[in-house]
Amino acid sequence: MDNIRIAEKFNHMAKMLEFKGENQFKTRAYTNAARTIKGLDEELQVIHKEGSIEDIPGIGKILESKIVEMLETGTFEAYEKTMDEIPAGIIEIMNIPGIGPKTARLFYEKLGVQTVDELSRAAREHRIRRLPRMGEKQEEKILRSIARQKEDKNHGRHPYVLAKEIATEIVDFLDLCPDIEKVAIAGSLRRKQDTVGDIDLIAISKEPEKAISYFTGMEKVEEVLESGTAKAAIIYPGNFHVDLRIVSRDSYGSMLQHFTGSKEHNIHLRKLAISKGYSLNEYGLTDESTGNLTKFSSEEDLYENLGLEYLPPELREDRGEVEAALRGKLPQLIERKDIKGDLHVHSTWSDGANTIEEIVDAAILRGYEYIAITDHSHSTGVANGLSDKRLLEHINAIDKLNEKYDGIRILSGTECDIRADGKLDYSNNLLEQLDIVIVAVHAGLDQDRKKMTKRIVSALENEHVDILAHPTGRKFGKRPAYDVDIEKVIATAKDNDKVLEINSSPWRLDLDDINAKRAKERGVMLAINTDTHAIDHLDNIEFGINMARRAWVEPDDVLNTKDLKQLCSKLGIPK
Numbered sequence: 001m002d003n004i005r006i007a008e009k010f011n012h013m014a015k016m017l018e019f020k021g022e023n024q025f026k027t028r029a030y031t032n033a034a035r036t037i038k039g040l041d042e043e044l045q046v047i048h049k050e051g052s053i054e055d056i057p058g059i060g061k062i063l064e065s066k067i068v069e070m071l072e073t074g075t076f077e078a079y080e081k082t083m084d085e086i087p088a089g090i091i092e093i094m095n096i097p098g099i100g101p102k103t104a105r106l107f108y109e110k111l112g113v114q115t116v117d118e119l120s121r122a123a124r125e126h127r128i129r130r131l132p133r134m135g136e137k138q139e140e141k142i143l144r145s146i147a148r149q150k151e152d153k154n155h156g157r158h159p160y161v162l163a164k165e166i167a168t169e170i171v172d173f174l175d176l177c178p179d180i181e182k183v184a185i186a187g188s189l190r191r192k193q194d195t196v197g198d199i200d201l202i203a204i205s206k207e208p209e210k211a212i213s214y215f216t217g218m219e220k221v222e223e224v225l226e227s228g229t230a231k232a233a234i235i236y237p238g239n240f241h242v243d244l245r246i247v248s249r250d251s252y253g254s255m256l257q258h259f260t261g262s263k264e265h266n267i268h269l270r271k272l273a274i275s276k277g278y279s280l281n282e283y284g285l286t287d288e289s290t291g292n293l294t295k296f297s298s299e300e301d302l303y304e305n306l307g308l309e310y311l312p313p314e315l316r317e318d319r320g321e322v323e324a325a326l327r328g329k330l331p332q333l334i335e336r337k338d339i340k341g342d343l344h345v346h347s348t349w350s351d352g353a354n355t356i357e358e359i360v361d362a363a364i365l366r367g368y369e370y371i372a373i374t375d376h377s378h379s380t381g382v383a384n385g386l387s388d389k390r391l392l393e394h395i396n397a398i399d400k401l402n403e404k405y406d407g408i409r410i411l412s413g414t415e416c417d418i419r420a421d422g423k424l425d426y427s428n429n430l431l432e433q434l435d436i437v438i439v440a441v442h443a444g445l446d447q448d449r450k451k452m453t454k455r456i457v458s459a460l461e462n463e464h465v466d467i468l469a470h471p472t473g474r475k476f477g478k479r480p481a482y483d484v485d486i487e488k489v490i491a492t493a494k495d496n497d498k499v500l501e502i503n504s505s506p507w508r509l510d511l512d513d514i515n516a517k518r519a520k521e522r523g524v525m526l527a528i529n530t531d532t533h534a535i536d537h538l539d540n541i542e543f544g545i546n547m548a549r550r551a552w553v554e555p556d557d558v559l560n561t562k563d564l565k566q567l568c569s570k571l572g573i574p575k
C-alpha cells in the first residue's frame, strides 16, 4: 500500500468520526497524520522496514500500529468497524463537494436522509431551507453539486498525462524482456482520450507465460489481480489498473484494433463486416459461408479488408468516422508541425516563471513565427495581474523587444478577466492598443447557468475581444466545468467572429473533443494554446493537439496554424 492510499484512508476515517460526532482531537489526529504522510519523501513501507514510523512527527504509537496494519492487510480494524456503523449512502453524501460530515449529520438527524437520492428529493421539496444554517441558496447549491457529480464522468479515471507517463514507464520496462518481441499501448490511452480508466497493453510473444511473469514481477506492482496464460492484470502505484494481453505476431493487428476500441466503434465495424458476409472479432475476419478465418498482423490490412481508409485511433469513437472512411473522406487531422505560434503565454510580468526574452528564445527554438504574451489583468490579484499603467508599460516593452528580434513577432496581449457581471477588467480604450485580447473567467465559478452564460456571452460581444480561453474552466482532480450553456457560447462566438480556445494544459483540456467538434461544425475558429506559465509548458501543445484531433480538427480550423501575415489580418493588427 502506498502513502497516498494510506493518507486517503486516514482522511476518510476522520470524516466518518466527525459524522459520528466524536471528539475533535481524535478526528484531527487523523487529518494531521494524513497531511504528514502525503508530504513524506519516502514510502512508509520503507520507513517501516527501517523500524522508524514512530519517529515521524505527529505519528504516535497508536497511529503507527494502524499504518503497520494497513501495510500488512490493506486496511485497519477500527476503519472497517466504523464503516459498518455508517450507512453507505451517508459516505457518498459526504463525498459531494461542499457537504462536510457536520452537514451530512444534520440532514441525517433532522430529515432522516441516508442516500444521495433522498438528499436530492429533500432539496427539491424545499425541506432543507428550513434547517438551521441553511436557506434557499444552499438548497440550490446542493442540487447543482449533485447534478455535477453525476455528470462527472471522470470519476475514478486518470488524466491522460498521468496514464501516459505510467504506460510509457511500463512499456519501456517490457521492451527489455527477452521474451517480448513488441509491446504497444491500446485502449482509450491510444485514442488519446482526455481521461483514461484502465491502461491496456498488447504484446507479441512466443513465450506468453514467461512474458506474463516478467510483467507481474515488476518491482512496483502493488497487486496482481489476474495472471493467466495469455492475459494478466495488475495494480500499479497511483491506483492504475493495467492489463496486458499476449498475442502471436500473425494476429497482432486484429488484437490491437479490437483492444483499442472504442466499444461503439467496434460494434459499427462488426455490423459492417456482417453486411459483407463476415464476422469480426479479436482474432480476425471469418468468412460466414466457408468458416475460414483471416488473421491480420497489421491494423492497416484489417481496415483495408473492410473497405475502409486507415482510421487514426483518435477518431475511433463512432462519431461518423466509419461512414467517412467508407467514402474516403476522412479529415486531414492537424499535426504539431502545423502550429505556427502560441497565443496564450504568461511572463514574469504576472504569474509566469520566465521573462519575455526567455519565452521568445524558447519559441524561436520551437520554430514559431509568433508568440503572444498574455499576462493577467488586475482582478486576478493572486496572479499579480497588471494595472492599467503596467499594461501600457507591458505594451511598450514588447514594442522595444520586437525591434531587437528578427524572424519572430511578439504580440502584445492580455488574458483579461471577465468579471462576475460580464464587464472586462480593462477599458475599450486600453484593449484597443493590444495586438490580441484573450478573455477568461477565473473567479465566481459557482454562478448559476443563466448568469454564467450571460457573463461569457457579453464578453464575447465586445468588439476588441479575440479569444475565449479555457471556455468551461474544468480542472481534473480539482473541479468540474462551471455551469454554462456551451451551445450558446459557440453560437455567440460564431455570430461575433470570435475564436474559442482548446487549452493544452493537461489538467484543463477544454474545449474538450465533443465541444470542439461542435464548434468546428458550426464554423467557429479554434486556437490551440498552452497557457504557458514556465517555458517547458510550451510543449504541452501536444495535449491540445490530441484533443483537436479527437474533434476532427484540420489545420484550417485553427487560428495559430496561420502564418504571421494571415494572423495579423485575422486579428486586425496593423503591419
Ligand SMILES: [Zn+2]
Pocket: 415, 440, 442, 469, 470
Ligand atoms: Zn486563465
Ligand SMILES: [Zn+2]
Pocket: 344, 346, 415, 469, 531
Ligand atoms: Zn492563462
